[in-house]
Amino acid sequence: MKREMKKWVAVLLVPLLLLMSLGSAPAHAESTLGIHVDGAILIDAESGKILYEENADTPLGIASMTKMMTEYLLFEAIEEGTITWDQEYKVNEYTYIVSQDRALSNVPLRRDGTYTIRELYEALAIYSANAATIAIAETIAGTETEFIKMMDAKAQELGLEDYKFVNSTGLNNANLHGMHPQGTGPKDENVMPAKSVAKLAYRLLKDYPEVLETTSIKTKKFREGTTDEIKMDNWNFMLPGFVYEYEGVDGLKTGTTEFAGHCFTGTAQRDGKRVIAVVMKAVDAKGVGSYKARFDATRALFDYGFSQFSEVEFVPAGYQFEDQKTVDVIKGKEKTASIAVKEPIRMLVKTSEKDLYVPELVLDESKLKDGTLQAPVKKDTVVGHVKLVKTEGTDYGYIDSDNPGSEVVVTDTVEKAGWFSLMMSAIGDFFAGVWKSATGFVKGLFN
Known part of the structure; x- marks a missing residue:
């Protein structure tokens, strides 16, 4: 009887112990670098050599890292002369309403206001201003809907894979007050794997390195000296002087939404070496996402790159x-x-x-x-x-x-x-062929 009782106790306890052990495990497994992310990659910004990757081919939410594509198309349009830095944008109902949503990253735009492309770009690159980003997209393509087509075409040209663009900002379409681009869903969001995000950043720095002149600005006042003045603190808290500062950091783009979590594409340069790191949906050891988690993960990637790798001339x-x-x-x-x-x-x-x-x-x-x-x-x-x-x-x-x-x-x-030389060479080749055939024939007679 006692033996039977022990058997049933064991049957009941084993599943319970298993459930307890599973419940105590962290939500995200720790990687070899000690980071907790859904995807990550580290590359050499000069050669494009991949130094480390972790789940880098899985499409994930990219949030405001989307704005790197908007920046690329902006610099290209400036280069081609289709728009200019001094060109003015007149605010419409769409950009006005979005700009007034202070739950989002924004600089407030006046309903009847006009703004230069340069000041809208600075708001985008420093403060991740969403309405300013939409304004740039509309200036380049006429509408954000048409701009998405340009984003898709450029992504294909750059060789990006498994991407989906539904807007120019990286917001969830639900945040666009019912005015999201045509052909997209009301709750859609941009996605891309870490490898494609890194490739986009790589090409942006290769083709338009001047982007770093703006992404490295820690603080700037929008419309300084006017009643619309607003302080723009860069969301990249790894810049010198900020709470998570890291030597050599000068870009590139943060991103945060509920769907994408805490993301960051960072770049840093030390001793002539520049690397690009991408972390996606970063969390801490307890599975909680935060600004600190994404910058801690990026720091680990940077440390790995600068301490373990060196530039070698092979040829x-x-x-x-x-x-x-x-x-x-x-x-x-x-x-x-x-x-x-x-x-x-x-x-x-x-x-x-x-x-x-x-x-x-x-x-x-x-x-x-x-x-x-x-x-x-x-x-x-x-x-x-x-x-x-x-x-x-x-x-x-x-x-x-x-x-x-x-x-x-x-x-x-x-x-x-x-x-004459060609003719003599042809004659020589002809007789050489004849001689070869003749000697081959004679040899064949005696075989």
């Missing part, structure tokens, strides 16, 4: 591969053309793994026919690129999957041979 300019220093040339004054690496290849790699990378020559078959060039061949003609191959261990690759490394080019011009 100098003018480097030639021992097993292929030339390519064959037909119809040229020379039979071959020397080839070499055009620019040096430098990138951040884990210091302890720098000896594991080996440069490999990859010839471009579209430029060569059967491995041969046809004269005339100009100096600096691209014939291939260098690929760095890691001989062992995990290699995350590049944020830009098409990044080929440094180009391999022809080092000297090879001019086309004159008609």
